[in-house]
Amino acid sequence: MKDLSGRTCAVTGANSGIGQKVAEGLAGYGATVIMVCRNRDRGEAARSKIAARVEGAELRLRLCDLAALDDVRRLARDLSSEHSRLDLLVNNAGVYRAKLEITADGFEKTMAVNHLAHFLLTHLLMAPLTAARGRVINVSSAAHTSGHLRRAPLESIIRGDGDYDGFRAYGDSKTANILFTRELARRCGDSGLTVAAVHPGAVATRIYNQNDNLSSLIVRLFKPLMRSPASGARPCLWLATRPDPDRMQGRYFVRMKEALPQPDARDDQLARRLWELSARLTGTYDGAADVQ
Ligand SMILES: NC(=O)c1ccc[n+]([C@@H]2O[C@H](COP(=O)([O-])OP(=O)(O)OC[C@H]3O[C@@H](n4cnc5c(N)ncnc54)[C@H](OP(=O)(O)O)[C@@H]3O)[C@@H](O)[C@H]2O)c1
Numbered sequence: 001m002k003d004l005s006g007r008t009c010a011v012t013g014a015n016s017g018i019g020q021k022v023a024e025g026l027a028g029y030g031a032t033v034i035m036v037c038r039n040r041d042r043g044e045a046a047r048s049k050i051a052a053r054v055e056g057a058e059l060r061l062r063l064c065d066l067a068a069l070d071d072v073r074r075l076a077r078d079l080s081s082e083h084s085r086l087d088l089l090v091n092n093a094g095v096y097r098a099k100l101e102i103t104a105d106g107f108e109k110t111m112a113v114n115h116l117a118h119f120l121l122t123h124l125l126m127a128p129l130t131a132a133r134g135r136v137i138n139v140s141s142a143a144h145t146s147g148h149l150r151r152a153p154l155e156s157i158i159r160g161d162g163d164y165d166g167f168r169a170y171g172d173s174k175t176a177n178i179l180f181t182r183e184l185a186r187r188c189g190d191s192g193l194t195v196a197a198v199h200p201g202a203v204a205t206r207i208y209n210q211n212d213n214l215s216s217l218i219v220r221l222f223k224p225l226m227r228s229p230a231s232g233a234r235p236c237l238w239l240a241t242r243p244d245p246d247r248m249q250g251r252y253f254v255r256m257k258e259a260l261p262q263p264d265a266r267d268d269q270l271a272r273r274l275w276e277l278s279a280r281l282t283g284t285y286d287g288a289a290d291v292q
Pocket residue numbers: 012013014015016017018019037038039042064065066067068091092093094095113139140141142143199200201202203204205206207208
């Protein structure tokens with residue numbers, strides 16, 4: 001059994017699917033787990049479920065709608081004031097939208113939740129993360145291959161201009177997760193922070209079955225072949241506890257194996273441009289400086 005007692009870990013989207021099982025696994029290792037959830041009732045229900053399964057689990061529920069950047073800022077402020085050290089941030093929450101939705105901040109929703117919110121949250125938690133020489137795990141997907149970030153100016157993709165395709169938008173956001181991982185690793189220098197991206201496998205969760213008949217049908221058909229959420233959580237838990245963080249820095253894993261992402265997702269120029277644009281759109285800073 002791994003021992004994370006005395007460590008503090010935050011997991012976004014911790015009330016459902018993979019995130020809930022990651023939270024449960026981390027609690028089982030003895031960590032204090034901050035469960036970042038959008039909805040209080042769903043968050044409390046997940047917290048009770050984990051508490052019933054893990055004796056003595058230290059679970060803190062924090063609410064945040066990741067589709068709203070101001071809410072992300074408020075969450076980061078609260079977490080930074082409560083925790084001077086953060087050992088692990090699992091950027092797990094994710095959405096797939098079959099139809100175009102634009103957030104109140106003016107961004108395409110998949111990109112806003114899956115990429116921009118996590119970019120901003122990570123940036124704003126950099127002080128407690130580096131103080132702990134912590135880890136960031138970005139939950140990407142093998143479906144990043146359906147993305148095509150070089151088809152149009154990045155800002156117009158992030159703003160949802162032009163024609164919309166749900167699978168492509170999801171792939172774009174998951175490509176962004178990998179590019180963010182690479183660029184963050186490059187900027188980390190010797191701050192001690194480690195960052196990796198992971199595809200957790202095809203997992204039977206709610207992600208595809210909430211918005212259109214086609215994706216619901218596909219999930220129903222393939223559900224018997226898909227992994228359980230507990231199995232989907234295993235790669236994150238493995239990365240969270242690997243004794244050799246240097247060997248995961250900036251890399252992409254398919255389950256527990258390092259893998260080569262599609263060409264767009266290993267384009268370092270694109271990674272840099274996406275970082276600078278994301279910094280501007282989230283109002284963090286000009287993106288030119290290193291993280292340290
Ligand atoms: N399932 C797969 O086969 C698969 C494969 C590859 C990668 N992934 C990735 O795995 C991650 C977890 O997905 P999952 O499969 O476990 O799906 P899931 O069960 O639908 O969980 C998604 C989580 O994200 C949260 N979330 C969505 N929008 C949010 C928002 N605006 N603010 C805050 N939280 C929000 C959800 O909260 P609510 O309950 O409030 O909606 C939920 O807790 C995602 O990043 C996904 O892209 C999944």
